[in-house]
Amino acid sequence: LETLREDELLALASAALEGLGLPREDALDAARILVMGDLLGIATHGVSRLESYGERLLLGGINARADIRVEKVAATIAKLDGDNGVGTLVGYRALQAAMAMARESGTGIVFARSSNHFGPIAPYNYLAAQEGFASVIGSNSSPTIAPWGGREARVGNSPIGFGIPNPGARPIILDMASSVVARAKIRDALKARESIPETWATDRDGKPTRDPKAALDGFLLPIGGYKGYGLALIVDLFAGVLSGAAYLTRVQSWIDVPEEPQNLGHFFFLVDTARLGDPAWLAERIADFTSLIRSTPLADPSQPIRLPGEIELDRLERHRRDGIPIDVQLRDKMIRFAALKQEKAP
Amino acid sequence: LETLREDELLALASAALEGLGLPREDALDAARILVMGDLLGIATHGVSRLESYGERLLLGGINARADIRVEKVAATIAKLDGDNGVGTLVGYRALQAAMAMARESGTGIVFARSSNHFGPIAPYNYLAAQEGFASVIGSNSSPTIAPWGGREARVGNSPIGFGIPNPGARPIILDMASSVVARAKIRDALKARESIPETWATDRDGKPTRDPKAALDGFLLPIGGYKGYGLALIVDLFAGVLSGAAYLTRVQSWIDVPEEPQNLGHFFFLVDTARLGDPAWLAERIADFTSLIRSTPLADPSQPIRLPGEIELDRLERHRRDGIPIDVQLRDKMIRFAALKQEKAP
Numbered sequence: 001l002e003t004l005r006e007d008e009l010l011a012l013a014s015a016a017l018e019g020l021g022l023p024r025e026d027a028l029d030a031a032r033i034l035v036m037g038d039l040l041g042i043a044t045h046g047v048s049r050l051e052s053y054g055e056r057l058l059l060g061g062i063n064a065r066a067d068i069r070v071e072k073v074a075a076t077i078a079k080l081d082g083d084n085g086v087g088t089l090v091g092y093r094a095l096q097a098a099m100a101m102a103r104e105s106g107t108g109i110v111f112a113r114s115s116n117h118f119g120p121i122a123p124y125n126y127l128a129a130q131e132g133f134a135s136v137i138g139s140n141s142s143p144t145i146a147p148w149g150g151r152e153a154r155v156g157n158s159p160i161g162f163g164i165p166n167p168g169a170r171p172i173i174l175d176m177a178s179s180v181v182a183r184a185k186i187r188d189a190l191k192a193r194e195s196i197p198e199t200w201a202t203d204r205d206g207k208p209t210r211d212p213k214a215a216l217d218g219f220l221l222p223i224g225g226y227k228g229y230g231l232a233l234i235v236d237l238f239a240g241v242l243s244g245a246a247y248l249t250r251v252q253s254w255i256d257v258p259e260e261p262q263n264l265g266h267f268f269f270l271v272d273t274a275r276l277g278d279p280a281w282l283a284e285r286i287a288d289f290t291s292l293i294r295s296t297p298l299a300d301p302s303q304p305i306r307l308p309g310e311i312e313l314d315r316l317e318r319h320r321r322d323g324i325p326i327d328v329q330l331r332d333k334m335i336r337f338a339a340l341k342q343e344k345a346p
Numbered sequence: 347l348e349t350l351r352e353d354e355l356l357a358l359a360s361a362a363l364e365g366l367g368l369p370r371e372d373a374l375d376a377a378r379i380l381v382m383g384d385l386l387g388i389a390t391h392g393v394s395r396l397e398s399y400g401e402r403l404l405l406g407g408i409n410a411r412a413d414i415r416v417e418k419v420a421a422t423i424a425k426l427d428g429d430n431g432v433g434t435l436v437g438y439r440a441l442q443a444a445m446a447m448a449r450e451s452g453t454g455i456v457f458a459r460s461s462n463h464f465g466p467i468a469p470y471n472y473l474a475a476q477e478g479f480a481s482v483i484g485s486n487s488s489p490t491i492a493p494w495g496g497r498e499a500r501v502g503n504s505p506i507g508f509g510i511p512n513p514g515a516r517p518i519i520l521d522m523a524s525s526v527v528a529r530a531k532i533r534d535a536l537k538a539r540e541s542i543p544e545t546w547a548t549d550r551d552g553k554p555t556r557d558p559k560a561a562l563d564g565f566l567l568p569i570g571g572y573k574g575y576g577l578a579l580i581v582d583l584f585a586g587v588l589s590g591a592a593y594l595t596r597v598q599s600w601i602d603v604p605e606e607p608q609n610l611g612h613f614f615f616l617v618d619t620a621r622l623g624d625p626a627w628l629a630e631r632i633a634d635f636t637s638l639i640r641s642t643p644l645a646d647p648s649q650p651i652r653l654p655g656e657i658e659l660d661r662l663e664r665h666r667r668d669g670i671p672i673d674v675q676l677r678d679k680m681i682r683f684a685a686l687k688q689e690k691a692p
Contacts, residue, residue: 076453152642154642164587227569230654242622286587289587
């Protein structure tokens with residue numbers, strides 16, 4: 001591990017994307033979200049994603065020279081065509097368009113299509129909150145979950161993120177997928193030779209299982225059973241169906257066919273909280289809200305009660321102060337991507 | 347049980363609210379949501395709620411002559427003061443205000459405060475969908491859930507509902523609370539002397555339990571653990587904090603202090619889908635979406651795969667055709683409430 005400052009990591013990730021063919025400004029905007037992911041400690045969705053983005057850019061599966069177009073169809077609705085660009089670039093531009101509408105009219109929603117994996121959601125919610133916008137942001141994804149009662153993956157483990165600004169203090173951010181756990185936790189159980197709770201996954205026949213091996217051959221279970229399944233469908237209806245993107249099994253897998261466009265969809269909904277009251281009013285209410293939560297008697301005295309996003313925002317502070325730990329192999333990969341530009345130059 | 351036609355039930359519920367002191371037009375609007383609840387088969391949140399609403403109206407805990415005011419603070423944001431009126435009246439008026447803004451500008455959000463229990467959410471999502479609006483609607487509620495890691499109820503089991511219009515066919519509607527199950531299911535297990543899954547509830551010390559009796563003395567668990575806890579907080583932040591209403595433990599219990607205003611809050615967010623494409627475009631996409639779900643191979647051949655809201659929309663059709671079964675004692679209660687008007691007349 002090597003420790004990089006935020007500006008160093010942003011410069012490196014941005015240079016990598018430039019090396020992979022993106023125009024300078026696009027490379028910088030696409031890198032912002034990934035670096036923010038690392039700042040928040042969501043390393044699985046940070047600059048480490050440049051490996052798969054890079055592979056797909058080199059194969060032509062992602063368009064390095066995307067012509068992103070925003071079509072405003074109402075005072076507060078825009079449809080965005082991502083032109084199969086890097087997902088974090090599409091997402092960053094969609095967020096900007098939603099902020100412009102919400103600043104003007106109070107709310108704004110952008111529906112993005114022809115996109116790709118757009119990183120973690122928390123960075124978008126965080127950036128919106130820092131500007132005073134409450135946000136609901138979601139994306140669809142290639143299918144990994146069986147419909148409730150089914151035994152074939154047809155629904156994406158589609159993430160949704162919420163952000164509430166907290167003027168002068170930390171925002172509240174919840175970034176969640178529909179499954180009870182990520183596959184990685186089941187892999188960990190298998191390695192540790194432990195059984196898993198029967199709410200985590202089914203076997204390949206769609207039956208709940210406690211056997212991690214059977215679970216890895218089967219399907220992740222959504223939170224709350226049919227509730228989480230329903231939530232995953234709603235996210236896909238907003239992000240995929242309403243946006244004009246692909247949805248459910250029409251979304252291509254970036255793992256199986258990295259050379260194909262995925263046509264992922266996202267939505268970005270913002271509300272300008274400054275219209276509801278002045279910043280001091282909101283700050284006071286959120287301070288009271290959080291203190292009511294934190295003062296709850298504890299079930300386990302060693303485990304404090306946390307607010308959504310608190311762990312990530314702790315890391316953000318630490319990483320801004322002490323730097324961000326980055327895997328040396330990943331750093332070298334980014335350097336190699338960045339060097340591609342020189343190779344192509346005349 | 348007696349079977350009433352929709353118009354008969356609406357007339358009776360409306361007369362009951364008039365008898366309880368509401369002006370005629372307000373009584374009708376407040377009754378619409380409850381009757382729609384019964385039509386959808388959500389009987390626990392239908393006209394049966396008139397018993398508790400009636401008790402509180404008679405005690406002065408709910409204001410029969412509420413002066414509901416809508417203050418537009420941006421082109422697409424309104425703050426609504428419910429003046430402690432019947433929650434379904436406040437909700438119905440808030441929905442109308444949100445539709446007006448969304449029709450004009452594409453989206454609209456209404457934040458309602460000084461309200462009370464506003465019935466089930468599915469009727470609001472349904473009415474919005476019938477007019478072409480996708481919707482996200484939520485309310486807070488008095489606390490019944492402990493924060494994740496806590497052992498005292500400080501968070502409401504706050505419901506959130508989503509609706510997607512499907513031009514010419516059935517909308518997709520998801521109306522869910524944050525808990526894995528309702529308390530009634532734990533009571534059923536106790537009666538049947540069965541243990542419950544450890545994901546349903548904790549005992550009074552905040553420890554997960556399989557004993558239904560300990561669970562009833564303890565707290566409902568949210569879906570997906572900290573995810574559902576986070577979702578319940580987000581709903582309360584939108585419905586309670588941003589709206590200017592009470593939140594968390596600041597919400598009064600209608601059971602413990604029925605004579606006090608609750609100051610519940612709600613939010614109603616709508617998007618006009620007609621701006622995104624013509625109705626045939628959307629209908630075709632949703633038909634494809636639903637057929638991809640329904641054609642999934644089944645885990646249990648006797649259990650078909652359902653879309654969110656399907657069971658409720660089946661009941662809506664049946665109840666509109668065959669009438670709505672209503673408990674005779676409930677009918678008589680409504681008749682007695684309706685008669686209060688004559689008693690008070692000079």
